[in-house]
Amino acid sequence: MILEDTETSGEAVPAGSAILRAMRILEAIAGSDGPLQLAEICREVDLPKPTVYRILATLEHAGLVGREPGSKRYGCAERLNALAGQTLLRSPNRAARRAVLEELVEQVGETCNLTIPNNNAVLYLDRVETSWPLRISLGPGSRVPLYASASGKLFLSAMPKRSRERFLRVTPLIPHTANTLVDPVMLSRELDTIRSDGYSTDNEEYLTGICCLAVPVREADGRLVAALAVHAPASRMRVDQAKEFLPLLRQAADAVAQTVDW
16 A cells, blocks of 8 residues: 655655554554553554564654553653644644633633643643733643643543553652642542543642633543633632533533544
8 A cells, every 4th residue: 555645745655664654653552541562552553563562662762652660551752742732732723722712711701721631741732811910820831730730630530540540659649739639549539520520620729729620622432632621719719619610611612622623
């Protein structure tokens, strides 16, 4: 099979080239719900084990994939996560998703943002500020901890149980405020509740005096790809008050999912 490269010189690119094989492996790893073993990657890309192992070694050396400590499972490494984040930050579809955020801010009267998981953190893709003078600055490209943010806990709740337990076991849970959940058992229970409820809250867990509520943005197949959130000073919006915005946030999340090509 020959893949045509119509964007450049018009020369054909062999489907079996090392570059395209590496891309298939990266797609398999990035598209998985959790880290994959070598045999699982081989089945996914339909390539022999020696070939996949050799390509993985190169990708690992390049910092694009990495093996979990103490296991032989491969996942996305920091360099690949950073590349994905920068690609989305500069997406030509940014105007469409920003228009949704702007309308949502008009409706709720508070700052709203769109985020994606990025390694062990949450990456802000876009953010529209409210006109209130009291607000915080977390623009596109900012990162906050998964375990101490509404969006991050939403992403953690969607993880396969094994991956989530591993995260809680190896990740230092640093208390950013007096409300940060640093007990793995308590945090795990909250993640179960979030998975059941379909939304997540941050009750002054990352920044003192700031409350937040996040809802999932899902692809057509139901996969969680991003989170849409509203946050404000606790003096203006408590967690219970934020829940009143759930219908508007979910409507906006559906609009983002329909207009943005992930």
